[in-house]
Amino acid sequence: xxxxxxxxxxxxxxxxxxxxxxxxxxxxxxxxxxxxxxxxxxxxxxxxxxxxxxxxxxxxxxxxxxxxxxxxxxxxxxxxxxxxxxxxxxxxxxxxxxxxxxxxxxxxxxxxxxxxxxxxxxxxxxxxxxxxxxxxxxxxxxxxxxxxxxxxxxxxxxxxxxxxxxxxxxxxxxxxxxxxxxxxxxxxxxxxxxxxxxxxxxxxxxxxxxxxxxxxxxxxxxxxxxxxxxxxxxxxxxxxxxxxxxxxxxxxxxxxxxxxxxxxxxxxxxxxxxxxxxxxxxxxxxxxxxxxxxxxxxxxxxxxxxxxxxxxxxxxxxxxxxxxxxxxxxxxxxxxxxxxxxxxxxxxxxxxxxxxxxxxxxxxxxxxxxxxxxxxxxxxxxxxxxxxxxxxxxxxxxxxxxxxxxxxxxxxxxxxxxxxxxxxxxxxxxxxxxxxxxxxxxxxxxxxxxxxxxxxxxxxxxxxxxxxxxxxxxxxxxxxxxxxxxxxxxxxxxxxxxxxxxxxxxx
Amino acid sequence: xxxxxxxxxxxxxxxxxxxxxxxxxxxxxxxxxxxxxxxxxxxxxxxxxxxxxxxxxxxxxxxxxxxxxxxxxxxxxxxxxxxxxxxxxxxxxxxxxxxxxxxxxxxxxxxxxxxxxxxxxxxxx
Numbered sequence: 361x362x363x364x365x366x367x368x369x370x371x372x373x374x375x376x377x378x379x380x381x382x383x384x385x386x387x388x389x390x391x392x393x394x395x396x397x398x399x400x401x402x403x404x405x406x407x408x409x410x411x412x413x414x415x416x417x418x419x420x421x422x423x424x425x426x427x428x429x430x431x432x433x434x435x436x437x438x439x440x441x442x443x444x445x446x447x448x449x450x451x452x453x454x455x456x457x458x459x460x461x462x463x464x465x466x467x468x469x470x471x472x473x474x475x476x477x478x479x480x481x482x483x484x485x486x487x488x489x490x491x492x493x494x495x496x497x498x499x500x501x502x503x504x505x506x507x508x509x510x511x512x513x514x515x516x517x518x519x520x521x522x523x524x525x526x527x528x529x530x531x532x533x534x535x536x537x538x539x540x541x542x543x544x545x546x547x548x549x550x551x552x553x554x555x556x557x558x559x560x561x562x563x564x565x566x567x568x569x570x571x572x573x574x575x576x577x578x579x580x581x582x583x584x585x586x587x588x589x590x591x592x593x594x595x596x597x598x599x600x601x602x603x604x605x606x607x608x609x610x611x612x613x614x615x616x617x618x619x620x621x622x623x624x625x626x627x628x629x630x631x632x633x634x635x636x637x638x639x640x641x642x643x644x645x646x647x648x649x650x651x652x653x654x655x656x657x658x659x660x661x662x663x664x665x666x667x668x669x670x671x672x673x674x675x676x677x678x679x680x681x682x683x684x685x686x687x688x689x690x691x692x693x694x695x696x697x698x699x700x701x702x703x704x705x706x707x708x709x710x711x712x713x714x715x716x717x718x719x720x721x722x723x724x725x726x727x728x729x730x731x732x733x734x735x736x737x738x739x740x741x742x743x744x745x746x747x748x749x750x751x752x753x754x755x756x757x758x759x760x761x762x763x764x765x766x767x768x769x770x771x772x773x774x775x776x777x778x779x780x781x782x783x784x785x786x787x788x789x790x791x792x793x794x795x796x797x798x799x800x801x802x803x804x805x806x807x808x809x810x811x812x813x814x815x816x817x818x819x820x821x822x823x824x825x826x827x828x829x830x831x832x833x834x835x836x837x838x839x840x841x842x843x844x845x846x847x848x849x850x851x852x853x854x855x856x857x858x859x860x861x862x863x864x865x866x867x
Numbered sequence: 868x869x870x871x872x873x874x875x876x877x878x879x880x881x882x883x884x885x886x887x888x889x890x891x892x893x894x895x896x897x898x899x900x901x902x903x904x905x906x907x908x909x910x911x912x913x914x915x916x917x918x919x920x921x922x923x924x925x926x927x928x929x930x931x932x933x934x935x936x937x938x939x940x941x942x943x944x945x946x947x948x949x950x951x952x953x954x955x956x957x958x959x960x961x962x963x964x965x966x967x968x969x970x971x972x973x974x975x976x977x978x979x980x981x982x983x984x985x986x987x988x989x990x991x992x
Contacts, residue, residue, distance in 0.1 A: 366890060458880075458887045462979045465884070469978035 362423040364391055364399040364416075367451035373400040373444075380440045387431040389440070391416075393424045401427075414441045418452045467596055470498050474600055478607030487611070488519035491578070491604040496521055499593050501580035502561070503530050507538075508568070508576035508608075515576065529555050530581045534563050538577055541565045545574075547598040549589045555581060564589040566601040570609040578604075623688070630692035631656050637696055639667050645677070645742055647794075649833035649863040653841060654856065655804075661856040662691030662733065663802045664699055670709050675742050678706045681754065681800040681860050682735035682777075694731045698723055698777065702737060712737045712750035713785040720752065720777045732778040736800060745792035745864050750785040752777050755803055756818075758825055762795030762866075765829045767822045770798075797836065797863040799825055804857035808844050811851045816844055833863040870990050871917035873900045875908035875934070876952065877926045881975065885921050888979040889986045897990060905929025912938055912947060919948045919989045921982075922969075932960075932967045939968030948989045952977070 364373075368391075377389045377400060390401030398404060407413070407427060414426040414437070426444060431437045474494045478487060488506035496504060505520040505527050515538075520527045537550040547566035554560055561583030568575040578601050582589065635654070642650040652665050662684025670676040680702055684691045701722050705715045716737050723733075736757060738749035749757075753776030756769035774785040792798065801821070808816040824843045828836040837859055844857070872892070874885045882901055893899065900915060902908035906928045912920060920938075924931040931951055938944050951964050951972040964972055973982070986992075 365893075454883075455887065458883050461880075462884060462888060465976040465979055468976050469981070473978075 361394055362418050362421055364393050364424045364448075367418070367423070367448055367455065368399070370400055372447075376440070376443065376447075377401045380436065383436050384428075384431045384433055387437075388429040389431070390427045391424060391444070392427055394422055399424065402429075404429075412437065416441075416444060416448060418448050423448060466498060467599075470494060471599055471603065474603050478603050484608055484611045485518075487604055487607050491600065492519050492521045495578070495580075495597065495600055499564075499580060499589075499597060500582070500586070501564070502583050502586065503527055504578070504580040505530070506568070506576065506578050506604075507531065509574070518576070526555055526581070530563065530579060534565060534579055534581075537563055537565050538579075541567050541577060542574060545569060547594045547601070549594055551588065553581070555583050559583050561586065562588045564593055564597060566594070566597040568601050568605040568608065570605045573609065575605055575608050626689045627687075630687075630689040633689070633692040633696055634663070637699055638665060642667060643669070647865050648742060649865060650861070651833035651837040651863075652858075652860040653837055654858045655841075657804070657853045657856050661687055661804070662695035662731070663804065663856040663858040664695045665800070665858055665860045666699055666703065668703060668706070670739060671707050673709055676709065677740045677742060678703075679738045679740060679800070679860075679862065680735065681757075681802065681858065682733050683754065683802040683804075683858075684731055684733040685776075686729075686731045690729050691731060694727075694729055694733065694778075697726065698733055698735070702735070706737070706739075709739075711787055712739060712748055713787045716750050716752050716774075716777065716785055717783055720783050721781065723778045724781050727778050732776045734776045740792075740862070745794070745796070747790045747792055747798065749788050749790065750774065751788075752783065752785060755801060755806060758799040758801075758818075758822060759790060759792075760797040760799065760825050760829060761793070762797070762829050763793065765826070767826050769818065769822075792862075792864045794864050794866045795829075797825070797829075797833070797861060799836070799840070800860040800862070802856065802858040804853065804855040805840070805844060805859060807855060808848050808853060808857065809851060810848050816847050820847065833861045836863070837861050869896060869898050871898045871900055871915050871919075872986060872990075873902060873908065873911055873915070873917040873920045873922075875902040875905070875911075875920060875926065875931075876923040877903050878923075879903070881923070881952075884979075885977075885982065888977075888982045891983070892986060892990065892992065895990075895992050897992075905931065905934045909934050909937055912944065913942060916944070917947060919950070919986055921950050921952055924951055924953045932963050932969075935964075935967040935969050950985065 373391060381387055381389055388402040390404050391399045393399050408429055412428045412431060416423045416425055426441055428437050477490050492504055492506060501522060503522040503526050506518045507515045508518045510516050517527055533553050533555060537548060541548050545567060550563045552560060553563045561581055564580045566578045568577060578597060638654055654663060664682040666680040668678045670678055684695045701719045705719045716735060734754035735752045736754040738747050740747045751772040752774045756771050758767055759770050760767050772786055772788045775783045806816055806818050806821060824840050828839050831839060840859060872889060874882050876882050886899055900911055900917060902911050905926045922931045922934060935949050938947055948970050951969040952975055953972055954975050
């Protein structure tokens with residue numbers, strides 16, 4: 361209902377009526393509200409029968425009337441009526457402006473509040489809910505919902521308001537709108553959408569995105585003759601989804617940081633386990649040199665090298681190098697377990713094939729982590745230089761013959777440990793002559809990568825080893841490590857790097 | 868007795884925004900009064916005993932804090948509910964508002980719905 365008192369200043373109207381009454385001697389003028397109350401002018405308890413009634417209107421809606429008694433000059437009365445109509449229309453325009461400003465006030469407050477709400481909600485599950493709560497305060501719709509991409513890139517409804525039974529239908533009929541919004545990266549409206557036969561409507565959709573990262577959408581539908589969504593709604597929803605997207609993104613980054621810290625912690629635990637198990641020194645065995653190094657990458661792996669005397673056989677040494685697939689604490693634990701098993705199995709002094717085959721069975725039986733390992737195990741008879749070995753899928757050791765000074769890879773094949781219940785390995789025997797050298801390593805060495813994505817590779821390794829035929833074990837180790845470091849430059853390595861060198865001295 | 872609301876702000880458009888936010892209360896018999904400076908606000912409060920006052924902080928002649936202080940402490944009219952209005956970005960001196968006895972403060976641009984809800988609550992409507 362339009363009320364004159366909300367549109368016109370009482371004093372102004374009084375003055376206007378009074379001035380017209382002087383132009384219309386003997387006339388009585390009054391402005392009456394739609395509800396019959398006198399707004400200004402003569403109080404007329406009952407409208408006299410002889411009164412002229414001129415209905416006033418604002419945008420075709422009744423806005424009371426001008427009542428005149430004994431106004432003898434219709435043209436003057438008409439001039440008053442015209443002035444009042446003009447005043448009313450101007451006042452209404454002003455009211456509209458105020459109303460528009462109040463709407464902006466509402467929006468600003470809503471966005472402000474949304475920003476605060478989003479800031480408080482650390483739990484991402486609450487963000488879609490909170491967002492729809494706020495959105496529905498200012499943009500009406502029959503159905504509204506938040507769709508978010510899950511970790512496997514599937515869209516899922518995270519929150520829904522209104523006629524939830526139509527949520528899936530609305531989603532289905534909005535497929536092309538979603539695609540368009542994803543492409544253009546901003547809100548858009550689709551018209552003539554049918555949620556059911558004969559139920560036509562409009563759909564408003566805004567993306568939840570931060571920079572180029574699209575996290576999902578907000579969808580809102582209006583049907584059955586509800587007002588269409590406007591460009592203003594579109595703009596507002598875009599501003600609101602932007603805030604929610606930032607909140608979601610902030611949470612994601614926060615979560616990522618926590619995970620990174622946990623991983624970091626886990627890695628450092630893994631590293632400690634691993635380092636604690638590697639031999640720190642080698643026994644002094646006449647005629648032999650040993651050198652080993654282990655360099656951890658940022659992500660700790662499950663590299664292992666080991667070295668021990670076979671019980672009751674003082675001249676026989678057990679030598680192991682192994683690499684667990686996988687990273688972190690699980691890999692380190694697996695490595696610790698495998699080391700213990702291989703050590704225990706080697707106590708019998710059985711040939712390496714048997715030791716590894718039995719170890720495999722024990723590892724498989726106890727393998728709950730789905731990890732595997734490559735392993736090379738050898739026994740070395742120190743007085744003769746006879747080395748008996750078996751290889752369960754590990755990188756081929758490099759045998760440097762000092763006479764005549766060339767290298768060869770010891771290509772013994774076999775399946776890795778932990779994958780199959782039963783494996784059969786082949787035994788190989790090498791006779792290390794004085795000056796010969798056996799270089800054991802993990803794939804961290806050959807697969808060390810430079811900034812161009814190239815691997816250090818077996819050939820480069822071979823070249824460095826051949827060049828070091830007269831070097832001591834320690835010198836050769838240093839030469840190989842230097843070559844690898846020079847090759848990779850500043851490029852961060854993803855894998856651990858282990859090198860184990862056995863050299864028979866010239867007698 | 869008619870309940871009254873006083874809107875005191877030197878800016879006409881702000882008065883109008885507040886008025887249009889609470890005008891529906893007129894249907895419940897509430898009367899809306901206006902003042903465009905601190906002095907006249909004080910005069911109206913003294914004479915009309917409004918139940919609720921929207922009081923702009925920055926006003927000519929007498930600022931909102933002083934008006935509030937006079938009303939609450941010197942005139943002893945502490946039943947008058949005073950809402951201090953302050954511009955966003957302009958830090959509201961909470962301590963000064965508290966000392967002056969303001970009941971609550973709101974920042975412009977205010978939320979019209981919140982303003983109306985507050986008025987209804989204060990007037991018991």
